[in-house]
Amino acid sequence: MCIRELRDGDKDKLVEMYETFSSAERTLGLPPEGDELFEWVEDITSKGMSLVAEVDGKLVGHLALVPDGRALHLLIFVRRDYQNRGIGTKLLSFAVNNLVSNPEYERVVVTTDLNNDKAIRILQKTGFQLKVADMECELHLPLMY
Numbered sequence: 418m419c420i421r422e423l424r425d426g427d428k429d430k431l432v433e434m435y436e437t438f439s440s441a442e443r444t445l446g447l448p449p450e451g452d453e454l455f456e457w458v459e460d461i462t463s464k465g466m467s468l469v470a471e472v473d474g475k476l477v478g479h480l481a482l483v484p485d486g487r488a489l490h491l492l493i494f495v496r497r498d499y500q501n502r503g504i505g506t507k508l509l510s511f512a513v514n515n516l517v518s519n520p521e522y523e524r525v526v527v528t529t530d531l532n533n534d535k536a537i538r539i540l541q542k543t544g545f546q547l548k549v550a551d552m553e554c555e556l557h558l559p560l561m562y
């Protein structure tokens with residue numbers, strides 16, 4: 418398995434990865450389905466930075482950092498059949514250690530469902546702080562320079 422930055426030419430493979438997500442696996446409506454999927458992939462990958470996890474030429478994980486004012490919004494998805502193998506944790510550690518050190522940004526923010534125990538687990542393990550609001554929650558990683 419290798420973790421690397423997204424390259425030109427990866428987007429079709431990324432769409433293929435997201436097509437494997439069932440409705441039940443979506444978190445806060447993401448990834449979108451049908452025609453909106455390609456547009457969403459195009460949008461998040463063109464606005465910010467993206468990392469992918471690759472196994473035997475297949476993309477199995479994606480982490481995107483999308484700028485929003487002085488925050489970076491983080492999205493992370495690992496294919497269901499590759500989950501619980503440490504890939505999400507590796508993507509997050511790589512991003513936190515290599516991608517977020519830019520004084521333009523004050524924090525990294527992730528929004529997810531309050532019952533998304535696995536996401537909350539890996540984010541807290543990587544240093545994110547949990548802020549609860551109703552059934553959704555935000556996890557913040559303050560950036561200090």
Ligand SMILES: CC(C)(COP(=O)(O)OP(=O)(O)OC[C@H]1O[C@@H](n2cnc3c(N)ncnc32)[C@H](O)[C@@H]1OP(=O)(O)O)[C@@H](O)C(=O)NCCC(=O)NCCS
Nearest residue numbers: 444492493494495500501502503504505506529534535536
């Ligand atoms: C969240 C997600 C990225 C995690 O990826 P992953 O590759 O499975 O994560 P890892 O294998 O690195 O780590 C999983 C951790 O969760 C723990 N875990 C597994 N099932 C769990 C559960 N039901 N409750 C709590 N923790 C759980 C594992 O023990 C492991 O922790 P550990 O390493 O301390 O033992 C993946 O589940 C996913 O893509 N989910 C759907 C999209 C999503 O919710 N994204 C987050 C918001 S954008």
